[in-house]
Amino acid sequence: MAHDTHDIHRSRAEYEFIKKKRATEMRGQLTSFAMMIFLTLIAFTLVAADFSNYLIVPIILLLAAIQVVLQLYHFMHMSNKGHGTMAFFMFSGMFVAFTIVLAMVAIVWW
Amino acid sequence: MDLNKRYTPQTWPDHPETATLEGKNKFVGFWLLLAAETVTFASLFATYLALKDKGPSGMEFSAAGLFELPLVFAMTMLLLTSSLTSVYAMYHMKNHNFKAMQAWLGITVLLGLAFLGLEIYEFNHYVHIGFGYTNSAFSSAFFTLVGTHGAHVVFGLSWFIALMLRNAKRGLNMYNAPKFYLAALYWHFIDVVWVFIFTVVYLMGVIG
Numbered sequence: 520m521a522h523d524t525h526d527i528h529r530s531r532a533e534y535e536f537i538k539k540k541r542a543t544e545m546r547g548q549l550t551s552f553a554m555m556i557f558l559t560l561i562a563f564t565l566v567a568a569d570f571s572n573y574l575i576v577p578i579i580l581l582l583a584a585i586q587v588v589l590q591l592y593h594f595m596h597m598s599n600k601g602h603g604t605m606a607f608f609m610f611s612g613m614f615v616a617f618t619i620v621l622a623m624v625a626i627v628w629w
Numbered sequence: 630m631d632l633n634k635r636y637t638p639q640t641w642p643d644h645p646e647t648a649t650l651e652g653k654n655k656f657v658g659f660w661l662l663l664a665a666e667t668v669t670f671a672s673l674f675a676t677y678l679a680l681k682d683k684g685p686s687g688m689e690f691s692a693a694g695l696f697e698l699p700l701v702f703a704m705t706m707l708l709l710t711s712s713l714t715s716v717y718a719m720y721h722m723k724n725h726n727f728k729a730m731q732a733w734l735g736i737t738v739l740l741g742l743a744f745l746g747l748e749i750y751e752f753n754h755y756v757h758i759g760f761g762y763t764n765s766a767f768s769s770a771f772f773t774l775v776g777t778h779g780a781h782v783v784f785g786l787s788w789f790i791a792l793m794l795r796n797a798k799r800g801l802n803m804y805n806a807p808k809f810y811l812a813a814l815y816w817h818f819i820d821v822v823w824v825f826i827f828t829v830v831y832l833m834g835v836i837g
Binding site: 526527528529534537538541544545548549552555556559562563566567572575576579580582583586587590591594595601604605608609611612613615616617619620622623624627 | 638639640641642643644647656657660661663664665666667668670671672674675676678679680698702705706709712713716717720723724814817818820821824825827828829832833835836837
């Protein structure tokens with residue numbers, strides 16, 4: 520049936536190994552989180568420090584893009600295997616999203 | 630279909646969210662939804678960018694004069710931290726530690742509620758000073774974009790709370806593990822959208 524799975528019988532060594540692997544992954548997640556906080560701080564500091572708009576806008580957009588990649592690939596596990604179709608969905612969505620924003624910003628002028 | 634089959638950390642699958650056919654289907658369907666949501670938010674962002682600081686009336690309010698960075702910074706930190714706490718919840722889900730997962734989800738919900746409280750305070754403040762939904766094209770576009778995100782936060786929080794209460798006595802099994810995993814994915818997506826809101830609406834708004 521839809522909820523059935525094959526029974527798993529792990530040896531003690533296998534169990535310890537997978538537990539350790541998950542703990543290592545979790546430390547990686549913490550590193551991503553620290554980077555996201557850092558990127559956010561840079562973005563807010565740049566704006567508060569009142570640099571030129573031509574400098575700030577591309578940089579904070581780039582920082583946002585990096586932060587979103589970290590969220591998608593680490594927090595949402597898109598870097599794990601078996602996510603090829605998911606990546607295809609998301610990149611198609613992003614392509615349409617980018618086109619919509621470009622079209623509206625370029626065409627609407629009032 | 631044996632929903633009540635008991636698992637231990639030793640017999641729990643590596644990827645419980647996709648270990649069953651039902652889980653796999655939900656997983657694919659949910660990512661398709663997230664891709665569609667990306668397009669939904671893009672249309673709202675595009676509308677906002679096109680109508681930013683545009684009238685025809687109500688021009689006394691502009692993005693540069695309206696937004697307060699300290700409040701937005703606090704909201705950003707709350708939502709970003711709640712994204713991490715839901716990662717912790719899923720870490721414990723994969724280790725089949727139900728109590729720890731519920732505890733981290735509880736923290737996630739509290740952080741989400743704090744974010745929502747600040748957003749309600751912010752909107753209330755704007756309406757109070759005269760910047761209501763019908764004030765200008767700018768105000769309508771702003772409230773629609775940020776409000777739709779806020780509605781997602783409300784839905785995400787309700788989803789977490791419903792899952793936590795419904796499964797409180799069940800513990801983790803193959804039936805509810807995919808549900809918890811998808812709710813966490815949804816919560817991360819809400820943070821992804823917020824990253825663009827704080828960058829495009831607030832930061833780019835403050836610099837004019």
